[in-house]
Amino acid sequence: MKAVYALYADPDAAQRAVNSLRDAGVADADITIVSSEPLEQHELGRRDHATWMFWIAAAGGAAGLAFAVWLARLTETAWPLPTGNMPIVAWWTNLIIMFELTMLGGILAAVITLLVTARLPDWKPKLYDPEVSDGKILIGVANPSSASVPAIERALHVGGARLKTLG
Amino acid sequence: MNEAARQDVTRGLTPRERMSDDLLRPLLQTSWRFWATVALLGSVVATGLGTWAYQMYRGFGMTGINMPVYWAFYITTFVFWIGISHAGTLISAILRLVNAGWRRPVTRCAEVITVFALMIGALFPIIHLGRPWLFFWLVPYPSERGIWPNFRSPLVWDFFAINTYLTGSVLFLFLPMIPDFALVRDKTTGWRHRVYGALALGWQGTPKQWHRLEAAMQIMAIAIIPVAVSVHTIVSFDFSMALVPMWHSAIFGPYFVAGAIFSGIAALIIAMAALRRFLHLEDYLHPVHFQNLGKLLLMMSLLWAYFIFNERLTVWYGNEPAEREVFLVTQRGSFAPLFWTMVVCNFVIPFVILSIKKLRTITGCVIASFTVVIGMWLERFLIVVPSLGHKYLPYTWGQYRPRPVEIIIVLSTFSAMVLLYVLFSKLVPIISIWELKVGEHYVADATPRAAAEHPLLKAHP
Numbered sequence: 197m198k199a200v201y202a203l204y205a206d207p208d209a210a211q212r213a214v215n216s217l218r219d220a221g222v223a224d225a226d227i228t229i230v231s232s233e234p235l236e237q238h239e240l241g242r243r244d245h246a247t248w249m250f251w252i253a254a255a256g257g258a259a260g261l262a263f264a265v266w267l268a269r270l271t272e273t274a275w276p277l278p279t280g281n282m283p284i285v286a287w288w289t290n291l292i293i294m295f296e297l298t299m300l301g302g303i304l305a306a307v308i309t310l311l312v313t314a315r316l317p318d319w320k321p322k323l324y325d326p327e328v329s330d331g332k333i334l335i336g337v338a339n340p341s342s343a344s345v346p347a348i349e350r351a352l353h354v355g356g357a358r359l360k361t362l363g
Numbered sequence: 364m365n366e367a368a369r370q371d372v373t374r375g376l377t378p379r380e381r382m383s384d385d386l387l388r389p390l391l392q393t394s395w396r397f398w399a400t401v402a403l404l405g406s407v408v409a410t411g412l413g414t415w416a417y418q419m420y421r422g423f424g425m426t427g428i429n430m431p432v433y434w435a436f437y438i439t440t441f442v443f444w445i446g447i448s449h450a451g452t453l454i455s456a457i458l459r460l461v462n463a464g465w466r467r468p469v470t471r472c473a474e475v476i477t478v479f480a481l482m483i484g485a486l487f488p489i490i491h492l493g494r495p496w497l498f499f500w501l502v503p504y505p506s507e508r509g510i511w512p513n514f515r516s517p518l519v520w521d522f523f524a525i526n527t528y529l530t531g532s533v534l535f536l537f538l539p540m541i542p543d544f545a546l547v548r549d550k551t552t553g554w555r556h557r558v559y560g561a562l563a564l565g566w567q568g569t570p571k572q573w574h575r576l577e578a579a580m581q582i583m584a585i586a587i588i589p590v591a592v593s594v595h596t597i598v599s600f601d602f603s604m605a606l607v608p609m610w611h612s613a614i615f616g617p618y619f620v621a622g623a624i625f626s627g628i629a630a631l632i633i634a635m636a637a638l639r640r641f642l643h644l645e646d647y648l649h650p651v652h653f654q655n656l657g658k659l660l661l662m663m664s665l666l667w668a669y670f671i672f673n674e675r676l677t678v679w680y681g682n683e684p685a686e687r688e689v690f691l692v693t694q695r696g697s698f699a700p701l702f703w704t705m706v707v708c709n710f711v712i713p714f715v716i717l718s719i720k721k722l723r724t725i726t727g728c729v730i731a732s733f734t735v736v737i738g739m740w741l742e743r744f745l746i747v748v749p750s751l752g753h754k755y756l757p758y759t760w761g762q763y764r765p766r767p768v769e770i771i772i773v774l775s776t777f778s779a780m781v782l783l784y785v786l787f788s789k790l791v792p793i794i795s796i797w798e799l800k801v802g803e804h805y806v807a808d809a810t811p812r813a814a815a816e817h818p819l820l821k822a823h824p
Contacts, residue, residue, distance in 0.1 A: 232546065233800045234573040244571035249578045253586075268514050279515045289515045292597065296523040299590045303531045303583055310538070310579040314572040317564035324567055329549035331379045331800075 198363035199323045200345060201228070201336020202352040207238045209354060210333040214240045216351035222337055222344070228323045230334040240335075247313065253306040260301020264294040325360065336360075379800060382647075386792045386799075387550055389642050397789065404782035411775020415490060418768045423493035425768045432751045432763035437491040439744045440773045443626070444484030445525070445598050446619070446739060450627030451477030452532045453591040456584040465655060467802040468647045468794045472638060473631050474536040475793070479783045480630070481529045483776050488521070490772060517600040524590075524597040531587045538579060541566050542797045595623040602746065608685040609678060609750050618670040625663035625709070626739035629732035632656050634784065636729045638793055647794055650725055657728040660735065661717035668710045685755045697762075698749050701741050708738025 204210040210229070217227050224243065235241025268290040276284045310316070323338045337348050349359055418425050428435050451473035458466035489498045501512065501522055512519045544563035548556055566572065599619035602610040612618075632653060639648040678686045693702045713731040716722045748763050787793070 229570055230568045231570075231573075232542070232568055233797045234577065235570065241570050241573070244569075245574055247575065247578055249575065250582060253582045257586075272514055277513050277515075279513060282515055286515050289520075292520045292593075293514060293523050295593060296520075296527045296590070299586050299593075300527045300530060302586050303527075303534060306579045306582040306586075307534050307538070310575045311564075314575040316541070316566065316572075319560070319565045322565075322567055326549035328568060329383070329546045331377070 197321055197323070197338060198340065198361075199228075199336050199338045200340055200348050200352065200359065200361050201323060201325070201334055202354075202357040202359050203325060203327050203332040203334055204354075204357055205332060207231075207235050207240070207333060209357065210235075210335050211238050211240050213335045213352055213354045213357065216354050217335070217337070217348065220344075220347040220351040222348065222351070226337055226340075228334065228336050228338055230324060230328050232328050232331055235333070247309075249306060249309045249313070252309045253302045256305020256308075257298045257302035259305070260297040260299070261294055263301070264297035265290070267297075268293050323362070382799060383546065383550070383796060385644070385646065386794050386796050387547065389788060390547060390790065390792065391551070393789070397785070400785055401782065404778045404785065407775050407778035408782055411772050411779070414768050414771040414775070418490075418772070419493075419495065425766060427764045427766040427769060429761070429763075431754060431759045431761045432748055434491075434747050434751060435763050436744075436765050436769040436773055437487045439740070439747050440776065441484050441487035441491070442598055442619075442743045442747070443740045444480045444487070444776070445595060446623035446626045446743070447630045447736075448477045448480035448484060448528070448532075448627065449591055449595060449620075449623035450480070450631040451475065452528075452535050452587050453477075453624065454628065454631065456535070456587045456591070459580065459584045460588075464802055465652060467798045468644075469631070469635065469652055469656075470798070471536070471539070471791075471795045472635050472793055474532065475784060475787050476627070476630055476634055477532045478529070478536055479780055479787075481525065481532060482783075483779055485525055485529070486776070488518075517597065517604050520597045520600060524594045528587075528590050528594045531583065531590055535580075535583050535587055538576060538583070539795055539798065540791060541576070542568065543792050543795060546796055547792070592620055595620045602750075607750050607754060608683075609674075609689045610746075612674065612677075614670065614674055614677075618674065621663065621666045621670055622739060622742060625660070625667050626736060628656055628660045628663060629735035629739070632660065632728050632732040633736070636725055638788065639725075642788065642793065644794065647799065653725045653728045654723055657717050657723045657731070660713060660728070660731060664710055664713040664717070664735070671706075671710075685753070688753045689749050692753060693745055693749050698745060702745055705738045705741040705745060708734040709742065 202213065204213060210231075214227060214229065218224070229235075229240050229243070231241070269285055272285045272290075278284070279286075282289070323334070323336055325332070325334050328334050335352060337344075340348055352359055426435070426437075428437075455466065455470040455473045458470065488501070489495045492498060501518070512522075541562075541564055544559050545566040545568065548559040548563050551559060596616040596619065599615040603612055603615035605611065635648050635652065635656075638644055675690065678690050692698055712734045716727045716731040752761050752763060754760070
């Protein structure tokens, strides 16, 4: 993988670098931002905020509920066990199973959505630098065209940041 | 400038680097004390496992469990551990939802308790089976033996509730660990680098990944709170659905939930105090964390007393003969010493210590928490055994005395809990490093009052 990037000590400098890259004509989707913590208080950290995760979790809950109703009803009618004068299909008690599986469905759907949309697990090489773990913020462009490299390097050189290249 | 800050300047460390250094130190350095602790705890756990094997070999008759007291030490301890499990995920989820800043160093310590306590708790019904290799009969699946679990049985509800809570709690613990695994991956070499790299799942730290992680944690926090409440309510249904004196009560659900949170907070305080002392986390687990949890423990102590009063008053006033017998045997009879010890441990001592500000120190909170843990185990015992020994027909009355196998197995699970906790804190940063760093932003930007909790920030504004 080819890449040009720089590491910034503070989010303000990183934000300036992102702005410079935009000014140089690099599309947002091509700018890689990597940090060791969420940067909610800066514009660069608020990218890709929109998500369907809440709705998908709700759908997962609904699927869990449907599965619970099916499981409870199927088993109670297939193996009818008279218990304490209760009806064979006892909805009061089935409510407990329905509740638990609804919640389980919602939780699993949220986690699966996280893994799919955040592309985890993914051990393929990608634009990263271990210095990110020391609190540095990585701003860079992966696989840039040869023609755009000088402009990207100029844009990343904000505040005297040291440029790094891969490949 | 304090001493720690002066040392940082000498070593050329920023506060954040010191944070990583401090919290990764237990993972990267191992002292002989660690191995000695593991060996000691491991030998107790091995003794417990050996005793369990002996019980399986000789049969369930080795225990003191006999007609009419079919549930005793094992089910008492099952309920106790499920209660302890309420410390973590529930408290962590509530604090996450209300965005309490002081939660950041506390959440992971708490969530770990939930996972291990649930695992140990869920083991007890299996130990209690006598023939644990048949435990899969509890699992609802179509069986050619014609055995199909009855969906109207509280034991099947337990299966669903405990498994949902365990699955949710494991995920709730694991997800925020991913960025910390990535940090450990970057700070290590060799086999550690490979193992933590695999656990980090290729975490990069892009804004999209952070947003998704935080959204998932929000959803799980919302979902896990009612699940946690349901779990202990359903455990209480194991008792309250049965027509046994002092069990068949509508108050049992909330009473069990309150007791569970009560014992859970106590366990959390003990765990935090131990981590603070042995891993030298004084800069992260501050007196204010113990004071806040101490206030919560005091509130739960009062709530527990309220429930006990409600339960006892109703039984005493109703004066129904069978219930009166259970009431009397616990108030004045053979179980009275245990009952009054429970009251002292769960109410008198915590109330005195935690309601006086001067006594609500770390030591005070830990003392109160130890008494609460003892008191809550006694409470579970007093719910299970006296009622079974004094059912409606006096000719069925009986006594229960625990045998050594039960005592050894129960005690070894306490060792197992500590051992698992020690091993976990050796392998994973016990305080979420990235969440702590985020907390420092908030402190700097918005909440100056909280700076008192963060000497790091005061040293390096």
